[in-house]
Amino acid sequence: MVLVPALPLAAALIVGLLGFPLLKTRSHIPVIAAIGTSFVLSLFLLRGVLNDTPQEESGGAVGVEKLVRLWRWAGIEGAYSQGEGEQAVSRPFDIDITLRADPLTAVMLSMVTFISSLVAIYAVGYMHGDPGYPRFFAYVSLFVFSMTMLVSVSNFVLLYVFWEAVGLCSYLLIGFWYEKPEAAAAGKKAFLVNRIGDFGFALGLFLLWTTYGTLNFHDVGPDGALPTASAEAEGEASGGKIAVQGVLGQSRLQDPAHSYVGGGVGLAICLCLLAGACGKSAQFPLHVWLPDAMEGPTPVSALIHAATMVTAGVYMFIRCTPLLHASPTAQAIVASVGAFTALLAGLIALTQNDLKRVMAYSTISQLGYMFLGVGTGMLAGIGAGMFHLFTHAFFKALLFLGSGSVMHAMGGIVDMQRFSGLRKIMPWTHGTFLVGCLALCGVFPFAGYYSKDAILAAAHGRAMHDLVLLEGTRWEFSLYQTLYYSGVFTALLTGLYTFRAFFMTFYGETRVPPEAGHHAHESPPSMVGPLVILAVFAFGIGYIMSGSEASHDQPFGGFLHHTPSLAFSGLPAGPHDEASHAKVAALSSLFALSGIGLAAFLYLGERRQVERLSRLMKAVRLYQLSYGKFFFDQIYNGLIVAPLRLLASVCYWFDQKVIDGLVNLGGWLPQAFGAMLRPLQNGLLQFYALAMMLGLLVLIGALLMWPVS
Amino acid sequence: MDEVQLLHRFLMVGALLFSIGLVGFLSRRNMIVMFLAAEMMLQGISVSLVGWGRFHNDWGGQILVIFILAVAACEAGIALALVLMLFHQTGKLDVAVWQSIREANQPKFVDHQLPEETLPVEHWPTLPPAGVEPELPVEEMIHRSHV
Numbered sequence: 001m002v003l004v005p006a007l008p009l010a011a012a013l014i015v016g017l018l019g020f021p022l023l024k025t026r027s028h029i030p031v032i033a034a035i036g037t038s039f040v041l042s043l044f045l046l047r048g049v050l051n052d053t054p055q056e057e058s059g060g061a062v063g064v065e066k067l068v069r070l071w072r073w074a075g076i077e078g079a080y081s082q083g084e085g086e087q088a089v090s091r092p093f094d095i096d097i098t099l100r101a102d103p104l105t106a107v108m109l110s111m112v113t114f115i116s117s118l119v120a121i122y123a124v125g126y127m128h129g130d131p132g133y134p135r136f137f138a139y140v141s142l143f144v145f146s147m148t149m150l151v152s153v154s155n156f157v158l159l160y161v162f163w164e165a166v167g168l169c170s171y172l173l174i175g176f177w178y179e180k181p182e183a184a185a186a187g188k189k190a191f192l193v194n195r196i197g198d199f200g201f202a203l204g205l206f207l208l209w210t211t212y213g214t215l216n217f218h219d220v221g222p223d224g225a226l227p228t229a230s231a232e233a234e235g236e237a238s239g240g241k242i243a244v245q246g247v248l249g250q251s252r253l254q255d256p257a258h259s260y261v262g263g264g265v266g267l268a269i270c271l272c273l274l275a276g277a278c279g280k281s282a283q284f285p286l287h288v289w290l291p292d293a294m295e296g297p298t299p300v301s302a303l304i305h306a307a308t309m310v311t312a313g314v315y316m317f318i319r320c321t322p323l324l325h326a327s328p329t330a331q332a333i334v335a336s337v338g339a340f341t342a343l344l345a346g347l348i349a350l351t352q353n354d355l356k357r358v359m360a361y362s363t364i365s366q367l368g369y370m371f372l373g374v375g376t377g378m379l380a381g382i383g384a385g386m387f388h389l390f391t392h393a394f395f396k397a398l399l400f401l402g403s404g405s406v407m408h409a410m411g412g413i414v415d416m417q418r419f420s421g422l423r424k425i426m427p428w429t430h431g432t433f434l435v436g437c438l439a440l441c442g443v444f445p446f447a448g449y450y451s452k453d454a455i456l457a458a459a460h461g462r463a464m465h466d467l468v469l470l471e472g473t474r475w476e477f478s479l480y481q482t483l484y485y486s487g488v489f490t491a492l493l494t495g496l497y498t499f500r501a502f503f504m505t506f507y508g509e510t511r512v513p514p515e516a517g518h519h520a521h522e523s524p525p526s527m528v529g530p531l532v533i534l535a536v537f538a539f540g541i542g543y544i545m546s547g548s549e550a551s552h553d554q555p556f557g558g559f560l561h562h563t564p565s566l567a568f569s570g571l572p573a574g575p576h577d578e579a580s581h582a583k584v585a586a587l588s589s590l591f592a593l594s595g596i597g598l599a600a601f602l603y604l605g606e607r608r609q610v611e612r613l614s615r616l617m618k619a620v621r622l623y624q625l626s627y628g629k630f631f632f633d634q635i636y637n638g639l640i641v642a643p644l645r646l647l648a649s650v651c652y653w654f655d656q657k658v659i660d661g662l663v664n665l666g667g668w669l670p671q672a673f674g675a676m677l678r679p680l681q682n683g684l685l686q687f688y689a690l691a692m693m694l695g696l697l698v699l700i701g702a703l704l705m706w707p708v709s
Numbered sequence: 710m711d712e713v714q715l716l717h718r719f720l721m722v723g724a725l726l727f728s729i730g731l732v733g734f735l736s737r738r739n740m741i742v743m744f745l746a747a748e749m750m751l752q753g754i755s756v757s758l759v760g761w762g763r764f765h766n767d768w769g770g771q772i773l774v775i776f777i778l779a780v781a782a783c784e785a786g787i788a789l790a791l792v793l794m795l796f797h798q799t800g801k802l803d804v805a806v807w808q809s810i811r812e813a814n815q816p817k818f819v820d821h822q823l824p825e826e827t828l829p830v831e832h833w834p835t836l837p838p839a840g841v842e843p844e845l846p847v848e849e850m851i852h853r854s855h856v
Contacts, residue, residue, distance in 0.1 A: 679815065681811055681812035681815060682811050682812075683807075683808030683809060683810050683811025683812075683815070683818070685804050685807070685808075686734075686738070686804070689734060689735055693735070
């Protein structure tokens, strides 16, 4: 298990150090080998966790987790103290490099390593001939290391560290073509916007520390040892051997109702974490960086900005489910943010002309779905969110790699108005792209159908749950009901914008931009191969995953259920109503299909209706609103960037004129004084003699006036 | 003449010598004259030393003066040699020629009261040739290397 992150790190070091002098165009070999091996290892891990599942459940522990402690990274004795006198609690501040394996981590690990190995293979073809070839693979490998560590560490501080590390890799890879000013600016923007979120995340960590007194996920024994299954059983027998309860540790999860702080503090923690997740997963207030991040090489967009890194926020929330569970208000906010982002991004994606940008907005939209699922606060919803994350990784990576293939053939042009009818030129790309689109829209047998409908069903179920059990208020019921309908409407939008892009690219008369030159052809095998594999997965994975667990009624959740964070008692399971589930599925499929039908009606053939419609929309300014991405960039520019720039220029002026002026005055004064004295040194011997004489006279005069007694 | 009065006269002569030397040193620009003036200051001090030695009935002052004389003689030798070297470099004894120790960027002092000294073209008396002209070694004259 340690090897899973260690191999990519080793590959990153090898390629980073030796790539330019030695490996050159062979740089991909160690990277692909390392990531591929990691993938195989993580599959073993997944298997091991799966096998453990039934035995552990009887042992009284909550869920399955395996911990491997590598070394102690930092420790401050008595950093946390609370209470006085007898009840005084003093705990060390410990950061152990501890890796954990539980179902959630295992799923994430396999997904990440699988997608990244495919993307690495794809990049061999895509990045061929790029001068920064070794650099690219070093970055990718470093990213895989950070991401695998991110999902397997067992401490909030380390989570934060690798959270930043993936952000760094993202920045490096967005700005990979740093000679291009847009790419450099996009990298900077991504980094800065993420910074805002990370600030919130850090605040959340501080709050967690002051509230819970530890940042470890797991429990720690009195001598700093990790709890094993047997020790835990003894510990329970002898009245608790656990020195520090981890935030998400077994002991706390045994009694979730009393060990998690709700109310204002719980809400504040969740909101701070939400800020971090919004930054990383490009949710509503901080979503502006992701579309610009498409300046990076397309494999990077597929790997980082569609499949893996952006899902870190969702992962974090799933990991922190107990915290979220303690605060229903936070759940409602998370769900609302998710649904709103999904809707907003869907609307923006309708009018974008840049193929990759459409995909970027669809990513934001799908991430919104995941947040909606997590925000329902029910096992079904969270499982569905994770399931959607999982399937989304496949089909969105597929779509991005497909767009990359188109870009590759079109000589770097992504503007969909410049080309069309490519299905004859690129049959493989066309076919796989179609599969990806269908999966994204959630058409019946494809992956997206299972996961997206599970989310919608969970949202619907939450609303019903609140209504039937009268647990939630009237207000919560109507909120989730609204979110559910907006999710369904977004399904329509998804169908529309996805197939708009699809038809514009692959149908109509065959047009190829002049930049493509003579190489407007199907991509090389190393690019088509991953596309086909991903297409197979995008087609089948939903069915496989839900089919094997069909009896559980929560397809993916049945397995995830064994994650400690999700396995505690008190987490509502979710709707069990087959009929309503089917109704929801039918409704959303209907909407998705009608979206696709609308796209076909508008964009296949003459496109006369499109002209008319867009004229109408332009007349009521809706078109501009969507095309201008709801002017978020402009608003942020006006509200934040411009004042900051003004402040910066004022500071610059102050620094230049006042501070530097003072400093320069300090330098100028001795100079002026020296200039005054300089004429004395005229080099004439007699002048010096006279000065000596006068000095002597002054001394003698002084001696005469104040005689030495 | 009592001792105090004698001391007063010694000191007065010494002070006079010193003052004359000082004024001379400050006002003259000829290096040799300046050197003489400096010597005069030295002798002024020596005279007052002798006077004090006598006043205190102490030979120390006299002995010191003997030493001063010896040192001054050496010093004179060195100083004159230096003056000679300086004179060889510029052909002038004016001390104002040597002002290169002034601060950089300071203007050079030029004495406007004294116009730049121009040497008159001098005509040395020549003797008419007499006697037999010696035989010149022609070969040697032609092939002689130009030293």
